[in-house]
Amino acid sequence: MNAAVIAQNLVKTYGTKKEEVQALKGVSFEVAPGEIFGIIGPDGAGKTSLFRILTTLLLPDEGQAQVDGFDVVKDYEAIRHRVGYMPGRFSLYQDLSVEENLKFFASIFHTTIREHYELIKDIYEQIEPFKDRRAGKLSGGMKQKLALCCALIHRPTVLFLDEPTTGVDAVSRKEFWEMLRNLKQQGITILVSTPYMDEASLCDRVALIQNGEIMSIDTPEGIVRSFEHPLLAVRAANMFRLLKDLQQFPGLLDTYPFGEYHHVVLKPETTEQGLYAYLQQKGHTETKLQQVEPNVEDCFIALMKTAT
Amino acid sequence: MEREKVITAKGLTKRFGDFTAVDAISFEVGKGEIFGFLGANGAGKTTAIRMLCGLSIPTDGEATVAGFDVYRQTEQIKRNIGYMSQKFSLYNDLTVRENIRFFAGIYGKSHQFIKENTERLLDRLHLQAESNKQVKSLPLGWKQKLAFSVAIFHEPDIVFLDEPTGGVDPVTRREFWNMIYEAAESGITVFVTTHYMDEAEYCNRVSIMVDGRIDALGTPQDLKQQFKAESMDNVFLKLARKATRGE
Numbered sequence: 001m002n003a004a005v006i007a008q009n010l011v012k013t014y015g016t017k018k019e020e021v022q023a024l025k026g027v028s029f030e031v032a033p034g035e036i037f038g039i040i041g042p043d044g045a046g047k048t049s050l051f052r053i054l055t056t057l058l059l060p061d062e063g064q065a066q067v068d069g070f071d072v073v074k075d076y077e078a079i080r081h082r083v084g085y086m087p088g089r090f091s092l093y094q095d096l097s098v099e100e101n102l103k104f105f106a107s108i109f110h111t112t113i114r115e116h117y118e119l120i121k122d123i124y125e126q127i128e129p130f131k132d133r134r135a136g137k138l139s140g141g142m143k144q145k146l147a148l149c150c151a152l153i154h155r156p157t158v159l160f161l162d163e164p165t166t167g168v169d170a171v172s173r174k175e176f177w178e179m180l181r182n183l184k185q186q187g188i189t190i191l192v193s194t195p196y197m198d199e200a201s202l203c204d205r206v207a208l209i210q211n212g213e214i215m216s217i218d219t220p221e222g223i224v225r226s227f228e229h230p231l232l233a234v235r236a237a238n239m240f241r242l243l244k245d246l247q248q249f250p251g252l253l254d255t256y257p258f259g260e261y262h263h264v265v266l267k268p269e270t271t272e273q274g275l276y277a278y279l280q281q282k283g284h285t286e287t288k289l290q291q292v293e294p295n296v297e298d299c300f301i302a303l304m305k306t307a308t
Numbered sequence: 309m310e311r312e313k314v315i316t317a318k319g320l321t322k323r324f325g326d327f328t329a330v331d332a333i334s335f336e337v338g339k340g341e342i343f344g345f346l347g348a349n350g351a352g353k354t355t356a357i358r359m360l361c362g363l364s365i366p367t368d369g370e371a372t373v374a375g376f377d378v379y380r381q382t383e384q385i386k387r388n389i390g391y392m393s394q395k396f397s398l399y400n401d402l403t404v405r406e407n408i409r410f411f412a413g414i415y416g417k418s419h420q421f422i423k424e425n426t427e428r429l430l431d432r433l434h435l436q437a438e439s440n441k442q443v444k445s446l447p448l449g450w451k452q453k454l455a456f457s458v459a460i461f462h463e464p465d466i467v468f469l470d471e472p473t474g475g476v477d478p479v480t481r482r483e484f485w486n487m488i489y490e491a492a493e494s495g496i497t498v499f500v501t502t503h504y505m506d507e508a509e510y511c512n513r514v515s516i517m518v519d520g521r522i523d524a525l526g527t528p529q530d531l532k533q534q535f536k537a538e539s540m541d542n543v544f545l546k547l548a549r550k551a552t553r554g555e
Binding site: 019041042043044045139140141166167168169170171172174195196197210240256257258259260297300301304305 | 347348350445449474475476479480485503505506510539541544549
């Protein structure tokens with residue numbers, strides 16, 4: 001089966017010789033048709049540069065990429081007809097109404113709102129009561145829905161969403177991911193970037209990216225399985241002192257706060273009992289230790305630390 | 309032990325026309341406390357913070373910040389707080405040193421104080437080598453740590469942090485929280501908003517705003533019990549789903 005997106009050794013550098021910033025240092029991956037593929041990493045990791053290259057808005061310095069079988073440099077016009085792109089920053093016309101924005105994007109792609117209405121129906125119905133309102137006057141959540149409709153109006157084969165959920169609260173984030181699952185049902189390939197590690201589990205496969213390099217590509221389950229060491233969740237009455245004491249304990253590879261617990265990555269030779277005895281001896285009370293499954297954030301932290 | 313109160317709010321309200329953005333919120337925050345101020349987009353957090361920072365006069369209710377009244381003593385409030393957000397923190401085209409000097413100068417710190425504490429700060433953040441570089445060349449994580457240090461450089465009673473860790477990598481995010489803990493240990497009160505629910509667990513107490521009101525207030529432990537939820541994420545979802553107004 002042909003891949004929907006192929007990136008091969010993409011390199012992008014900004015700035016002058018003196019102060020050079022390498023945004024992408026040789027990024028390669030493939031996305032299968034119909035996949036939800038997550039690019040997960042913090043600000044400055046290179047996510048936006050990557051998306052701009054794949055949507056033909058930026059030329060790579062090195063490497064090649066294809067979208068839907070077309071080359072991002074040679075066949076940029078073909079790609080622009082076939083992909084949908086929702087940039088991280090709201091980029092619709094603020095002084096056009098909701099409906100006017102949608103009509104405008106439809107006419108640019110030589111289509112009509114009606115032609116592919118099925119695709120956007122569920123999303124558009126949520127903002128339709130405000131169709132005469134200027135886009136600039138919409139709330140953040142409604143802007144996001146309108147931008148998604150505009151990116152879908154020509155029924156793209158591949159949809160690029162650059163940080164659609166950044167700065168969005170937990171409830172709206174959940175709703176947005178439900179919309180993406182519905183689009184996947186309709187056969188659209190989705191590339192989505194996010195700084196939120198917990199969104200990894202909602203993707204079919206993810207690439208973890210940091211400092212312009214992909215650290216790992218796998219299914220969310222595969223990423224978690226590759227975590228090599230036993231992981232404990234520990235708590236005690238005084239969490240701040242607990243962290244300081246854990247950091248002093250030689251039997252660990254790493255420890256860091258994780259919600260209501262501190263996570264502890266044990267060295268292979270360290271036992272839970274050994275750690276418990278140490279914490280007792282340090283005078284901790286209400287100490288609780290339990291083995292837990294790592295999640296994608298644990299894996300990201302481990303990968304970041306082995307990289308440096 | 310009862311902490312000394314550094315923020316008190318009683319029935320604090322802000323209306324814009326017939327829209328009530330903040331609807332009679334009441335709470336107290338103690339000295340050295342880390343207070344999480346959560347809520348969905350549009351719940352009224354920003355409006356509430358603006359009133360507490362002396363930037364917006366309330367329509368009704370009472371509040372004091374660092375002992376000063378939010379109606380009559382807004383200038384004293386501004387002098388005794390620090391503020392940092394993801395959107396506004398430092399000037400990108402000033403160097404690290406220039407930013408420190410600029411903000412400390414605005415808060416009226418003496419030349420001597422600035423000189424001594426700048427070196428100490430640069431050492432602590434391991435930024436000596438970068439100190440004469442423009443801030444825009446720093447990675448986001450460093451920038452946010454520097455911004456926080458600058459926000460408390462003038463030794464305020466309270467620091468307001470509005471989504472300080474958005475988009476920051478998971479390792480730096482934790483280093484940032486370590487700095488928050490240290491500031492709190494030294495007696496600075498930390499008032500913080502975040503969209504990361506694991507960070508809600510790091511707060512001493514958390515309030516959750518829904519439609520302009522505070523619908524929940526307590527330690528993370530209490531809230532999880534009260535709402536029969538296993539994590540703060542679930543507490544937040546249970547409350548925020550009740551919201552009737554949009555953003």
